[in-house]
Amino acid sequence: MAAAETTAPPARRSRKRLWIALALLLAALIGLRWVSRPSQVGWIVLSQAGRALGLEVSASGASEYRLRGTPMLEVRDVVARVPGSDKPLLRAGRVYLAVPWTTIRAAGASLDVERVELDAPQLDIGELQRWLASRPASTEPLNIPRLSRGARVRDGRVVAAGWSVQGIGVEFAELDPDQPLRGRLRGRALADGVELPFDLYATLQRPAAARGLGLAGAIAVQAKDWRLPMRVRAGARLHAGDDGLGLDALRLGANARYRSGSGAGADATDLPFAFGVAGPLRYRDGELSLAPMGAALRAAADSAVPNLDAGGRFGFGQALALHWRGRIHAWPRAWPALPPPLGQSAAPLAFQLDYDGKADFSDTAALRAQREQTAFDGRFRLPQMLAWIEAKDGPPLPPLAGNLSTPKIEISGATLEGVEVSVEDDPPAAAPTPAS
Structure with a gap:
C-alpha cells in the first residue's frame, strides 16, 4: 500500500504564503501609518525619556519629526512632573532635538547630539529639589553630551520661594566635554521689590565640577x-557637593554707579565707585550665601562713597542678610565735617554692620563704629543715610539713632568732656489738620 501523502499541494502552499505576505504587508502599513504620525513618535520619545528620568513627561501641542539627513524631533507644550505631583517641574513651549544617526544606532552608548533648543521653558526649583531627592545615589561620573551645533534657550523662567528669574536666554555654539565652553547668559532676577537684569558672557574651562x-x-x-x-568681571571654580551648588574661590570686581533721582538735574545723584568681593558662593535649600566673604570699596578722594575694607557674610533667601566687620579708611571729604577733635583724627573708622530685612535695604540696619576712644552703637536706614550724603547743606551728623560716647567734643566754641549722647529717631511728622 502506498505511503500517505505528507506534502501539501503546491496551490495550497502558495495561498498560505500569500496570506502571510498580505498579513505582514498590512502590519507594516499599519505600523508605518502609526509611526508616520508625529504625535506618536513624540509620545514614544517622551515616554522613554520619562522612564529614564523617573518623571511623567507629556506633550499636548503639535509635533514634527524628520528622518532624512539628520533625524530631528520637535514637540510643543511639553510638561514634566514628579510622579504623584500635580505641580509641573518643567514646562516648555517648544523642544527641538537634532540627533545624528550614529547616536541612534549606538542605542545610548554615544551621547553625540547636533543641537538642542528650548522655547519658553519654566523650571520650578521646589519641584526640582523634590525630584533630585527621589533619585537614587550614584557614584558614576556624569556623562556630558556633545552638541556639535550648540544649544539655545529663549524666554526661560526659573521660579523659587521668594524670587524668580525671567526672560532667561542661554546660547552657546558648541559643547564638548573635553573643550572650553563659551556662551552668553542673560535674564532678569526679581526679589522683594528689587530687579536685577544681567547680560553676561561666560567661558568654562571644561563642563565639569571644579x-x-x-x-x-x-x-x-x-x-x-x-x-x-x-x-x-569674575572668576571662580564650579562646585557641587553636600553643601549645595555654587562657586569656589569666587573673585568679582565691578565698576559701578549709584544713581537716584531722574535725569541730570539738581536732584539727581550719580556716584561712581569700584568694588570687589571674594569667597565661596553657595545655593542650598532656597538660600544663596557668600560666606566667609571679603569686600572692598573704592572711590575718588572727593566722592561721597567711603573707601573701606570688610569681611563677613552675605545671605539671601526669604530675606537679605549682610553682616560685615571692617574699617573705613578716612572720613569722606564730601560728607559733612565732624566737629573737632573728631574730624581732626586721621585714624581709620572701625565698624560693624548687621542687616536683616528687605532686599532693597530699606529696613533698619544696626551699626557699631569706633575711632580711637569715640564709639557709636546704634541703627540707621539706608534711604535716610543716602539722603544725608546727597544733601548740600545738611546737619553735621548723619541720621543715626543710638548712643555716642567720646572723651571730648567742641561745639560752637565750647569744649565738652566725657560726653555721652543718646540720639533718637525723629518722630513722624504730624498729619495736617483738615480744613474746617
Whole structure:
C-alpha cells in the first residue's frame, strides 16, 4: 500500500504564503501609518525619556519629526512632573532635538547630539529639589553630551520661594566635554521689590565640577528710588557637593554707579565707585550665601562713597542678610565735617554692620563704629543715610539713632568732656489738620 501523502499541494502552499505576505504587508502599513504620525513618535520619545528620568513627561501641542539627513524631533507644550505631583517641574513651549544617526544606532552608548533648543521653558526649583531627592545615589561620573551645533534657550523662567528669574536666554555654539565652553547668559532676577537684569558672557574651562569659570558683562540692581548699574568681571571654580551648588574661590570686581533721582538735574545723584568681593558662593535649600566673604570699596578722594575694607557674610533667601566687620579708611571729604577733635583724627573708622530685612535695604540696619576712644552703637536706614550724603547743606551728623560716647567734643566754641549722647529717631511728622 502506498505511503500517505505528507506534502501539501503546491496551490495550497502558495495561498498560505500569500496570506502571510498580505498579513505582514498590512502590519507594516499599519505600523508605518502609526509611526508616520508625529504625535506618536513624540509620545514614544517622551515616554522613554520619562522612564529614564523617573518623571511623567507629556506633550499636548503639535509635533514634527524628520528622518532624512539628520533625524530631528520637535514637540510643543511639553510638561514634566514628579510622579504623584500635580505641580509641573518643567514646562516648555517648544523642544527641538537634532540627533545624528550614529547616536541612534549606538542605542545610548554615544551621547553625540547636533543641537538642542528650548522655547519658553519654566523650571520650578521646589519641584526640582523634590525630584533630585527621589533619585537614587550614584557614584558614576556624569556623562556630558556633545552638541556639535550648540544649544539655545529663549524666554526661560526659573521660579523659587521668594524670587524668580525671567526672560532667561542661554546660547552657546558648541559643547564638548573635553573643550572650553563659551556662551552668553542673560535674564532678569526679581526679589522683594528689587530687579536685577544681567547680560553676561561666560567661558568654562571644561563642563565639569571644579573647573574654572570666567564671567564678564553687565549687571544692574534696580529698586524703586535708585539703581546700581555695573560692569563686572569674575572668576571662580564650579562646585557641587553636600553643601549645595555654587562657586569656589569666587573673585568679582565691578565698576559701578549709584544713581537716584531722574535725569541730570539738581536732584539727581550719580556716584561712581569700584568694588570687589571674594569667597565661596553657595545655593542650598532656597538660600544663596557668600560666606566667609571679603569686600572692598573704592572711590575718588572727593566722592561721597567711603573707601573701606570688610569681611563677613552675605545671605539671601526669604530675606537679605549682610553682616560685615571692617574699617573705613578716612572720613569722606564730601560728607559733612565732624566737629573737632573728631574730624581732626586721621585714624581709620572701625565698624560693624548687621542687616536683616528687605532686599532693597530699606529696613533698619544696626551699626557699631569706633575711632580711637569715640564709639557709636546704634541703627540707621539706608534711604535716610543716602539722603544725608546727597544733601548740600545738611546737619553735621548723619541720621543715626543710638548712643555716642567720646572723651571730648567742641561745639560752637565750647569744649565738652566725657560726653555721652543718646540720639533718637525723629518722630513722624504730624498729619495736617483738615480744613474746617
